Amino acid sequence: xxxxxxxxxxxxxxxxxxxxxxxxxxxxxxxxxxxxxxxxxxxxxxxxxxxxxxxxxxxxxxxxxxxxxxxxxxxxxxxxxxxxxxxxxxxxxxxxxxxxxxxxxxxxxxxxxxxxxxxxxxxxxxxxxxxxxxxxxxxxxxxxxxxxxxxxxxxxxxxxxxxxxxxxxxxxxxxxxxxxxxxxxxxxxxxxxxxxxxxxxxxxxxxxxxxxxxxxxxxxxxxxxxxxxxxxxxxxxxxxxxxxxxxxxxxxxxxxxxxxxxxxxxxxxxxxxxxxxxxxxxxxxxxxxxxxxxxxxxxxxxxxxxxxxxxxxxxxxxxxxxx
Ligand code: UDP
Ligand code: MG
Numbered sequence: 332x333x334x335x336x337x338x339x340x341x342x343x344x345x346x347x348x349x350x351x352x353x354x355x356x357x358x359x360x361x362x363x364x365x366x367x368x369x370x371x372x373x374x375x376x377x378x379x380x381x382x383x384x385x386x387x388x389x390x391x392x393x394x395x396x397x398x399x400x401x402x403x404x405x406x407x408x409x410x411x412x413x414x415x416x417x418x419x420x421x422x423x424x425x426x427x428x429x430x431x432x433x434x435x436x437x438x439x440x441x442x443x444x445x446x447x448x449x450x451x452x453x454x455x456x457x458x459x460x461x462x463x464x465x466x467x468x469x470x471x472x473x474x475x476x477x478x479x480x481x482x483x484x485x486x487x488x489x490x491x492x493x494x495x496x497x498x499x500x501x502x503x504x505x506x507x508x509x510x511x512x513x514x515x516x517x518x519x520x521x522x523x524x525x526x527x528x529x530x531x532x533x534x535x536x537x538x539x540x541x542x543x544x545x546x547x548x549x550x551x552x553x554x555x556x557x558x559x560x561x562x563x564x565x566x567x568x569x570x571x572x573x574x575x576x577x578x579x580x581x582x583x584x585x586x587x588x589x590x591x592x593x594x595x596x597x598x599x600x601x602x603x604x605x606x607x608x609x610x611x612x613x614x615x616x617x618x619x620x621x622x623x624x625x626x627x628x629x630x631x632x633x634x635x636x637x638x639x640x641x642x643x644x645x646x647x648x649x650x651x652x653x654x
Contacts, residue, residue, distance in 0.1 A: 336449045336450075337449045341424070341426045342424040342425050342426070343375075343427075343441075344422035344423055345367065345375075345427075345429075345430055346377045346379065346415065346419065346422050346430070347359065347360070347378045347431070348379050348432065349378055349383065349387050349414075350387075350408060350543055351540075351543070352387050353386040353390055354538075354540070355538045356387055356391060359434045360378065360394060360398055361398065366438035369442075370441065370442055374399065375422075377400070377403060377418050377421050378400055378401070381410065381411065381414040382404075382408035395646065396647035397647070399646075401421065402644050403640055403642075404642040405417070405640060405641060406639040409637070409638040409639075413637050414638075415429055415516055416514055416516075416637060417640065419503050419506055419507055425499070426497060426500070428498070430495055431494075431495065433537045434539075435538075440532050441497075443530055444497040445497070447528055448497055451526065452499075452528045453499040454497065454498050454502050455497040455528055456493075456529050457492065457529070458490075458529040458530065459533070459534055461533050472553070473490075473491075476553045477490050479557055479563060480518070480557060480560060480561055482563050486518070488517055488560075501525065506520070512630050513555055513559045514559075515559050515560060518560040559627060575610065
């Protein structure tokens with residue numbers, strides 16, 4: 332890797348996670364290849380087939396050699412975060428760019444990213460501009476999510492930045508060193524640091540079909556993000572627990588004093604029932620939160636590989652290496 336980036340011709344690898352994208356994948360790869368060919372003589376594309384149930388893998392395997400595409404096929408659907416993880420593992424470029432398979436990420440942005448890279452940035456992420464056309468659920472949900480994530484944390488996760496980004500080799504190598512199985516890529520990009528910058532973009536409409544991220548999947552992803560990057564829920568549990576204990580203690584003293592000095596025996600049946608239910612509810616909630624963290628620890632200590640690759644096949648020979 333030359334130090335003077337403005338003069339160098341870096342090898343650019345584009346990684347494309349794909350799940351049931353048979354109708355979009357060919358044109359996506361072609362568009363990316365056309366763009367890359369104008370930018371550097373050294374480039375390749377890695378498509379990670381995330382256990383598609385359609386013909387995606389067959390199509391990618393059969394792509395012509397000039398598209399310089401490697402297929403990495405998972406044994407089943409592991410999820411986009413894992414497909415990206417595998418992409419970072421298999422990409423050989425000095426620069427790695429992650430793009431969706433559905434054509435929503437415009438290849439035209441690559442040259443702009445490359446310019447920033449030449450100016451010395453190690454990570455260039457695309458920031459979505461048109462959030463207003465998304466549903467209220469997505470918009471408010473993501474707002475709440477970023478609020479929670481950044482509460483008292485050292486890292487800031489850029490808002491509205493997704494996986495569409497350019498990474499220099501040092502960033503890729505840093506990400507590859509993170510061993511966790513509960514992968515929340517957006518948090519991990521921010522966690523590794525390095526000189527980063529965002530550039531605005533407007534996602535294109537999906538070229539075919541609908542988003543595979545249902546509300547439930549988005550909530551799950553947000554929850555993985557929060558529990559693997561933040562201990563706020565645990566702190567909240569301690570804070571609420573502490574406050575309730577203090578209130579209970581004060582109330583206890585009051586009851587004793589009342590009994591001693593006023594000799595009143597209080598007919599407090601409703602109070603007892605109400606507070607009993609309230610406190611057991613709070614306890615169950617926080618035991619649940621503890622359970623979530625324990626589940627993640629359990630996942631990590633099992634030490635399973637995060638994904639399983641069933642097949643790697645390159646449609647072209649002699650992948651250039653200039654490292
Ligand atoms: N994807 C994947 N595994 C999955 C779901 C999605 O690799 O389990 C890929 C998908 O093929 C696409 C990208 O991740 O390339 C983004 O998915 P999608 O377009 O469904 O989501 P959205 O654009 O709404 O974020
Ligand atoms: Mg999409």
